Amino acid sequence: MSPHLILRVVSKLLIPMIVVFGFYVQFHGDFGPGGGFQAGVIIAVAVILYALIFGMEEARRAVPPAVVRYGAALGVLIYASVGVATLFMNGAGEPLNFLDYDALHPDQGQHTGQHYGILLVELGVLTTVASVMLAIFYAFAGRVPDIPDEEW
Amino acid sequence: MDHTDLTQYLDYVLIAMLLAVGFAIVRLRNLFAVVMLTGVYSLLSAAWFVSLDAVDVAFTEAAVGAGISTVLMLGAMLLTARESEPAGAKRHWAALAVVVAAGAALFFAIPDMPVYGDPNSPANSYVGMDYMSSTPNEIAVPNVVTAVLASYRGYDTFGETVVIFTAALGVMLLLGFGTGRREDDDDAAAGKAAKAAKTEDKA
Numbered sequence: 001m002s003p004h005l006i007l008r009v010v011s012k013l014l015i016p017m018i019v020v021f022g023f024y025v026q027f028h029g030d031f032g033p034g035g036g037f038q039a040g041v042i043i044a045v046a047v048i049l050y051a052l053i054f055g056m057e058e059a060r061r062a063v064p065p066a067v068v069r070y071g072a073a074l075g076v077l078i079y080a081s082v083g084v085a086t087l088f089m090n091g092a093g094e095p096l097n098f099l100d101y102d103a104l105h106p107d108q109g110q111h112t113g114q115h116y117g118i119l120l121v122e123l124g125v126l127t128t129v130a131s132v133m134l135a136i137f138y139a140f141a142g143r144v145p146d147i148p149d150e151e152w
Numbered sequence: 153m154d155h156t157d158l159t160q161y162l163d164y165v166l167i168a169m170l171l172a173v174g175f176a177i178v179r180l181r182n183l184f185a186v187v188m189l190t191g192v193y194s195l196l197s198a199a200w201f202v203s204l205d206a207v208d209v210a211f212t213e214a215a216v217g218a219g220i221s222t223v224l225m226l227g228a229m230l231l232t233a234r235e236s237e238p239a240g241a242k243r244h245w246a247a248l249a250v251v252v253a254a255g256a257a258l259f260f261a262i263p264d265m266p267v268y269g270d271p272n273s274p275a276n277s278y279v280g281m282d283y284m285s286s287t288p289n290e291i292a293v294p295n296v297v298t299a300v301l302a303s304y305r306g307y308d309t310f311g312e313t314v315v316i317f318t319a320a321l322g323v324m325l326l327l328g329f330g331t332g333r334r335e336d337d338d339d340a341a342a343g344k345a346a347k348a349a350k351t352e353d354k355a
Binding site for chain 2: 048140141
């Protein structure tokens, strides 16, 4: 029997809520405080809490270090490709600009392109930040065996 | 007027708590308590930022300062000692003089600071006002902070994302990719070597 039964039960309840809150912060960033950076940290914290309670091996099974490694690069790639896409998607014949989101959608009056661009760019930030925080955590915490009971 | 007075007292209380926590961090030698108190310090600063209406900054401070950096510091603490070495009883008068001089210079500069919320302060009067007035027409996003961060200053945020990626790259190159303990790798290598020896024997 695990000595941390209460911690395990409570964190099992909390982790899904933390992740959902992370996504709320991500997709509500246009309207309230928050955005990709904060959401990425919150989602990384959910995985770190899982690793602290259930051990590094379990966490590595849930979110493999390879995924984290690719995710860190993928986020930067998403951000950069939004910028490159705006270079090629300008139908109005205006001067082409890197990260000029208005080019993403023909509806210039409502600025739908700006919404798309901000959403996509924040998705890139989320991916990179969550992956990087987890990568640093794995790199540090992976160097010690599981936390012994007397450390709790 | 009463309302502003009350928030002002809240600020004083929070700053006093920040000061107390800061002194405690300097005085304590138990590293676990120090790490926890740095988290408390971040959380208090986040509360103070909320009181100053800087909710986005407060959010980041709470998530990064109180959340993830505390965990990373604990992870680093697992690799090192639990207590810091006692500092020598010697008084460093030169250091004290530098600190007092820097503090006095800061207090001397306080009267030059703009009043809190002053619409004519440098931060509010040039490009900041421009962002506030043109965001509803140009970006159509309610949160001006997000508009500035992701759209007006999209280049800078891209640079920040690359910086974060570079940080992870540096940590991964220095500390390894966190794919497992070194003993495991050695075991795996030993297993492979044994297998190779077996196949050689069979051949």
